[in-house]
Amino acid sequence: MSTTDRLHALDAVRAFALLLGVVFHAGFSFLPGLIPGVWAMTDNSPSSAIGVLLYTSHIFRMSLFFFVAGFFARLMFQRRGARGFWTNRAKRILVPLLAGWVILFPLLAVVWIWGITKTFGGTLPAPPANVPPSPPGAFPLTHLWFLYYLLVLYVLFMLGRAAFCAVDRRGWLRGVVDTAVRGSVSTGVAALVLPVPLALSLYARKEWFAWFGIPTPDQSVIPQWASLIGYGTAMAFGWLIHRQIDLLAVWRKQWPVMLAGGIAATAICLSIVGLGPAFVPMPSGVAKLGYAFSYGVAIWCWTFAIVGAAMQFMSQPNAKVRYVSDASYWIYLVHLPVVAACQVLVGHLPWHWSLKFPLVLIVSMTFLLGTYRYLVRSTFIGQILNGRKYPRDPGSGGRGSKTFQDPVDGVGSEGSSNPEARTPSPDSMATLRGVHKRYGQTVALAGLDLDVHRGELLAVLGANGAGKSTAISLWLGLFEPDAGTVQLFGGSPLDVETRRHVGLMMQEVGLTPELRVRELIELTASYYPAPLTTNEVLALTRLESLANRPYAKLSAGQKRQVQFALAICGRPALLFLDEPTVGLDVDAREAMWRAIRALVTQGCSIVLTTHYLEEAEALADRVAVVANGRLIASGSVDEIRSVVSRKQITCSTALSVAEMGTWPEVLAVTRSARRVQITAADAETVVRRLLAADERVRDLEVRQAGLAEAFTELTKEAA
């Protein structure tokens, strides 16, 4: 287990605590016994179940958050030093506090006035006659109080730490603290000791609305003792745990016990305080003390249980969890007006809470995630909140060129080559430059460069899986490359305007079986600006007799002919034919070849992939050989053939195969019936030696290697 594993888990815990806050506020209007006017809306379908859910989540959600915050505070302090720590905290805590308050407070005010007006049947209730004067320091911090308290606690911690280090010069005291922490965690006593300061401060508080636990200090800039002690303990303990990170692993084992403890303590608390909130202070007495202590135990049991469970189940990096973690800060900051507005909207509808509560949650979370995705993740707001600006998502734009992205830390790095350095030549109809494409773990293209020149027929050859179809798919705009550029007529293939001058025939496609051949041609032709007429297409592809037959009733070869007809019906300037003649009989293939030649004669550029090398030999102006996602050779058919200098010698001879196989110039010998076939690098020497060894050699024939041999040889070298 490495340090980063732990951070994934704690990241998730922090996100969980924040999102739980959204749930808490989303359920608030459904609390049983909620006094109208306390919250923006008092729903007409209250629920005890929601009461219990909210009560439980509210016990620990903020303490859990401050615990993780303390842990990360020390981590950052260790990594960046005091100066870096404060710079970072100013940007990520202070700025959101100030900017967030200025924006959110008016919004909250509007939603609250709207909601309370609606709650009281259309008129805002008059304020009570004798409003007590505001105590000094009164200020509506709203739910952003936690940022304020973070800052206050950071200051106190830094001062406390400085004082501590001044006293404890030898580190002796630190050793004692570490030992105490270790002992209390491994024995589980921590869950009983840590609540003590909080319990005492809560007990001492005169006006304690016990149902809501640690008082929410959102009304004053003067820190409240109970809140400061409760959250300060949590943060301090988080800080101390970071001193001994291996302690996190203890909760990994303890978490089921802690969970049971948390549930038990919560049950005890609920039995004292009741399922619904009481909006009166708790009277002093033994019950108050017992309740305060049980509440503190519940806080810490839940905290340890959740941290332990996260360590157990969420230590592995997970893209989705990470996304939500990144989003959670933004979501928590801005959720309150959104959630409250949803509550106000549904508050008076005659629906059951089990419908309205999920609805409020789903609608507001969808909205909040949407705002994160489009307003935050890739903008300066994300830069401030999460310290990082993510590049825009692949799906959302980008016209071809793209960089590799490391999924874990999001640090972008440039692709292998520098595509802009090599510009396409002016007569290029289509180009691929340094194109990389992966499907999961499979590399389809690894830096492919390919050009289609004006008016040429380019045959792309390669074994199965070499990347031919992927290259064509990129040109057709079906995918975007992982890296590199793809261009058609100097534009992007993603642009439909560009593709209106492209015809295509793909492998393995099923067309609409119920439509007739004529109708398929009409439909496809409608996509193009100036297509051939249907009758012209039928004549050109010799499909007249099949014009009114449904596609489903055609043979495999006839279907291929129809697909060819669809490819050419738009009078394309550039045509992609992926294995066009598979399954055709000899006549049909000859006819298609004639049509292809006619198109080239009229200036159409064609990219053809094929497994039939004689097809490439018969049609291609240029051949490109692709292997393992790269271009390994390109040139005219003759040039490619000459790449292989070897020749084939056939003859009838009495010499044995074994004997000839020992000659140094001979690469391979085979005998079929009475004839011997010799493959040789230097044919002339072999022939001379052959004639010398056997005067009765007959039927001697020397032949240049064909495209097939050249192809085999080239791809063998590449493999």
Next chain:
Amino acid sequence: MQALSSSSLVDLQTSAAMPLMRVLRAYGAEAKYESLRMLRSPAFAIPFLLLPVPVYLFFGVMLAGPAVAKNPGVGTYLFSGFSAFAIMGPALFGVGCTLALERDAGFLKLKRAWPAPGGAYLIAKMLMAMVFAGMAMIMMIVAGVAAGHTQLSASQFFILAAVMIAGAVPFAAIGLFIGAYTSGSAAPAFTNIVYLPGLWLSGLFIPLPKFLEPWAVIWPAFHVNQTALGAAGVSEFSFVAPAISAAVLIGVTVVFGGLAIRRLARHG
């Protein structure tokens, strides 16, 4: 070939833009052929076009006779409910299952590579659902008038039919969603999971048990029915304001359609 010597096979003016009329024609052709091929598919056309009317006449007219005699408004409500039933099938199955099958066949890849105008294929499927809804509504109105069990005026029939035809769109969007995420063999099963409970639990034909009543609002069929009844001014069975129901339907369309488009744009 010889016959074509006059006409060029290749158009080398690659910068030429497509005239607007031709773009619109492409949308039209796509919708026309999508509807045509569904009509030609008997396994689809017969159950969804011809079944609703006999079902309505049997359950909504003959068996419901006593209930209608007691409260004539019930007849109107049943007519509206069976109309919703009639438009749901073609929209859900015709869009969802065909889309899933076409994805399986690699047809969608081809559609994306062709320079079809943006969304033509999806819009065509939606329009197909509306064409079928229109045909179903014509037959339903003929049956409804003939049976004489409704209290609707001519203009109310018209409004109800118009809402029902538009109401096919959210179901088509759900169909797109199912078709975009499931395989051809799984799509009918998933569609039925939405279709059958949605039909019964939305309270279109039969009174729901008390505890299920508040849950009727989660089914789009309920909202189509409510929008139609509300817009046609049938107040007796209007439980939700038609504006809210219509907003729900628009939301359903946007959410499911959006998810489907997102998926199709990335995976094909």
